[in-house]
Amino acid sequence: MVLMAAVAAVLASCRPRPADVCPVDALPPIFPDYAGVTIPAGIAPLNFGLEGDTAECIDVQLAGTIGGCLHAQGSTHVELDADDWHSLTALNAGGSITVSVCERRGGRWLRYRDFAIHVSPEPLDDYGLVYRRIPPGYEVGGDLGIYQRCLHNFDESPLLTETALPGRCFNCHTANRANPQQFTMQVRGEGGGTLVQTDGCQVWYDTKTPATRAAGSYAYWHPEGRYVAYVAAAVYQSFFVGKGQPIEVYHKFSNIVVLDRQTDTLLADSLLLTDCLEIFPAFSADGRRLFFSTSEPCNVPAEYLKVKCSLCAIGFDAESGRFATHADTLLSGPRDDCSYVMARPSYDGRWLAYVQCSRSNFPIAQPDADIRLMDLATGRLHELPELNSRHTDSYPNWSTNSRWMVFASKRLDGKYTRLFIASVDEHGRATKPFLLPQRNPWKYYNELFDAYNCPDFISAKVSLDVDATRRAVESGRRTPVNLKSIR
Amino acid sequence: MSDNTISNLAAAAALAAVFVFWFVFHPEYLNYHEQNQLFLLTAEYLAARLAVPGGLADWLSEGVVQFFCVPWIGALLLSAVLVGTGLMCGVRRRVAALVVPALLMVHMGDPNALVSFPVALLMVLAAARALSHASVLADALALLVLYWLAGPVAVAYWLIRCLQRCHSVVWSVGLLAVPMVAALVAHATVLGQYPLRSIVLGINYYRVPMQTPALQVAIPVTAVLVYACPCPAAGLAAWLRTVPGRLTQAGAVLAVACVGVVACFPRELTELLRADMLVRLGRWDVIISRAESYMPHSAFASQCVNLALAQRRQLAERQFEFYQSGSDALIQRCVRDNTTDLPSAEAFYHLGMVNSCLRYYSDIQESILNARKSGRCEKRIAECLIVNGDYRVAQKHLDLLKKSLFYAAWARDAERCIAAGRVDEHPRWGWMRRQRFKENFLYDYVEIDKVLGRLFLNNRQNTMALDYFLAQMLLDGNVQGFAQYLPLAQTYGGHPDMPAGYADAIRCIRAQGRVDSSPYADYARRQMSRSQTERSEK
Incomplete structure (x- = not known):
C-alpha cells in the first residue's frame, strides 16, 4: 500500500500539463544534445534529460512537420513510447519533428525555445552496430x-567478453560489408588466433609467421569474401x-598481408x-x-x-x-x-572516409583527430565541420546503403x-x-566506464558460438x- | 558446568579468537579484500550481482567487506560469518563443528579466496537448519533458490538432505538434478558468456576466474559431515558429549586451526600485504619500525620502506640500512596485476607525478581479476583527474564513489572543493599541481633517474623528488651522476649535515668499494654478484 501510494504520488506530481509557462529565450540544456540532429526513421527513441x-x-511535446505528435513527461528524463516514436519518425521521414521542452522548477513552469530533430528521407535499415567496449585505461x-x-531499440547483447575468455584480449570484429554471416576477429594472449567465421563455420588461423612477425589485426574484407x-x-x-x-600509441613495424x-x-x-609502416x-x-x-619508419x-x-x-x-x-599516393602526410x-570507402563506391590528425598512425589517442571525406569520383575533399568536434573523432564506418556513418568521438568529456x-x-x-x-542516456553514459571503439554496422544480428570459440582458443589448434611472397 | 555451557563457551572463545586473529594479527587481509572492491548502495548493483548464481552471497559478502576499512568492525563481521558456519553446523551438539570456521580461516590465507564463499556456506547451512522438516518438493525448491542465491555450495544442502533422510537413489539424483538443470539452462540462455565450469563450480567464490582451490570443495564436504553424519559408535557419541570429550574436540579444532594458519599465512606474504596497508594508511613510522625487525627481500618491500623513509626525510640517511632490491627499489616498471604496482603508484602520488599515478592506479584497478572496481583506486584516480583539471571526468568517478558507504563523504567534499574553485588551495591537490611537470615529454622507465631529476628541477621545493633522484642513481650504480648532483642535496635538501647514507656512498665510491661495514658497499657487492650470476645463467 505504501509503495503504491508513493508511486501514485510520484506520478501525480509530474502529471499536470504545463500552465502559466514562463518563456526562456534559450535552447533547453538537454543531454544528449539532440537539437538539430538528423536521424533515420525507426531509430530507437531519442530519450533525453535536462542537465543538472x-x-x-x-x-x-513532439510535433511532426508532416503530421503526428507525441507527449511525454518525466522527472529526471523523458522516455518516449517506442511505438509512438517509430510511427512519428516514419510519418515525418523527409521532414522534421519540433520538440517543445518545458521544465518545472521551484513550482513554476519554464518553456525553452523549440528545437528540431530532422528525419532523413534516407533509411537506416541495418539491424544495428557491433563495437568493442573497453575501459580506456593504459x-x-x-x-x-x-x-x-x-x-x-535499446537491446545490447555481448558477442564475446572477458568473462568468456578470461585474460585474453580480442578486437577488431570486422564484418564483410555489415554482413553478419562473414566476420573476422583477433584473439590475443594464450591460445590467441585469428577467427574467420562464415555462415556459422569457424576457422581459426595462426596468421603470425616468421616473415610477418605478428598476427593479423585491423582487418578488412574484400567484397567478394574470398x-x-x-x-x-x-x-x-x-x-x-x-x-x-x-598516451602516444605507435607501431615499431607494420605491414599488410592478405589472407586468401x-x-x-x-x-x-x-x-x-x-620498411615503411x-x-x-x-x-x-x-x-x-x-x-x-x-608512414616512413621513425625511431619511435x-x-x-x-x-x-x-x-x-x-x-x-x-x-x-x-x-x-x-x-598511388592520394594524400601525402609528409607534404x-x-x-x-583509417580509410573507409563507402559501399556505393562514392566516398572515402578517413581520419586526419597532426601525427601518428593510431588516431584514437590524438585529440585533434577528425573525420574527413574524399569524393572518389572527383578527388574533392570535405572537412565535415558539422560532424567533427574539438576532441578525437575516429573509427568511421558506413551503413550498408552508404548514407549513414557511425564513428567514435571523445567530444563529451575528452576521455571516453x-x-x-x-x-x-x-x-x-x-x-x-x-x-x-x-x-536513460545520462545515467547510462555517466555510469559506463567503458569506451567504445571499432564500431561497425551489421545488417542483422551476429551469431557466435561462445563455447566453440572458447574450445578453439583453449585447444590452440x-x-x-602458407606465406606467398609476391614480386 | 553443563555440556551446553562448554559448547557456548567454545563458540564464544572461537568468536573472540577469530576476531583477534583478523583485527590484531592480520588486518592486512581485510585491507586487501576491501581495496579490491567498491560496494555500491544501488538497486542496479544488487541486480547485477543477482544476475548470476551465487549473486546474493556475493552481494552480502561485499556488503560485509566494505566495513573492512574500519578493521574492528570488519574483523567482527568476518568472525561472525566464520563462526556462524560452525554454529549452523551444530556446535552445541559437537564442538568439532568449529572445524568448519577453522578451515574457512585457513582457506582465507589465500588472499584471492573471497568472503562470498563463507557467506554462501552460511546461507546454505542456515537454510538446511531452517527447513529441516521441509517436504521433498520444498527441498527441490529450496535447492533451486539456494543455487541461484548462494551458488553451487547449495549442493551441500542436497548432501545434508540425502544423509538425513536416506532418500532413494532416484530421489537423490532427482533432487540434485534441480540445480544442475538450472545451471545448464542458465548457461544456455542468460549466462552464455560464462564457461559452464564456472557456473557449476562457482563464479564468485574466488577472485581468479576458472580456478577452484581444493578447500573450496573440501570445506562444504566437511561441513556436511559435521552437520549430518551420525557418530559411527554410540559410545563415542556419548563420550563426545561429555566435558572431556568436548574439550578434546576443542583442542583438535585448535590444532587444525594453528597448523593451517602456520601453513597458509606465510610471513613474507602477510608482511607485504601489511606494508601495503600501512602505505595506504600513511603510517610511515610503523613501516620503518617493522622493516627494522623483518623485511621480505622483494622489490615491493623495498618500495614501501623507501617511500616511508622519504616521507620521514630519512631516505638519504638510511636507505641502504634496509634491503634494496635493485634499480626497482623505488619505483618499478608497470606489472599487470592488482597489487605489485601499488607502492610505485603511491610513490608517484607523493612525488606529484600525477599522470604516472593515474596510469598505475588505472591499470591496477583494471587488473582486478573478477572485474570489480576498487574504492582505493577510484579515489586516487579521481584525485589525479582533479589535479589535472579534468573535472568532467573526475565527476564521473566522484558520482560512483558517492554511491558507496565509506567513500561518499570524501567524494562530496571533493565535489564541493571543485565547485568552490578551491583546488589550488587544497593542501594535497594544490601541492600536486605545483609539483607536477610543467613541460611535457614521454615517460620512460629506463630513464627514471632523469625523469626524477627533471621533476626536481621543475620545482626545487620537491625534496622527495631530489631524494628519489639521488637514491635512484645510487641504486643504478651511477656514481658519476650521484657525485655530480650531490651538491643539489646540500643546497636544496634541507639537511644540516651531509646525510650518513650519502657520506657512506661517497666513501664507498672513493675507495672503489673496498670499505668495511658500509651498507652501500654491501649493496653494490650484492648487485655485482647477482649480475654475474645472471650472466652465467644466460
Missing part, C-alpha cells in the same frame, strides 16, 4: 567485450608526463611489406583497389612527432590475387604535415569515446551527429597458413 538536477518535472585491457546493439586484408604490426604505448594528451581463404594463403606483396587496409567497393596508410617513441601517414591506394586483381606494380589514416551517427548526403555534407540513444 534542479528540474522537478520535464514535459516534452596497458591493461580490463573487462573488455565485443557487443552488438540494435539501433531500433580475401581478408590484415595488418601485421607491433603496437606500443608511451605515456606523457604532462596534463594534456595522456580459398587456399589458406597469406599473400605478402613486397609493396605492402616494406603500412597500416589500416580497406578494399574499395568494387574490390579493385586497396586503400591503406603508410623518441621521434613520435615525425610519424606522418600518407593515404595510398594500390590496384588489386581478385582473380589472380595480385596487386598492381605501384601504389601536408599531418597523418591520414562514445558512438555517434550522422548522415552524409549526395553532396558530401554531413549532418549534426546524434549520440547512440539509450533508455589452428589452420596453418
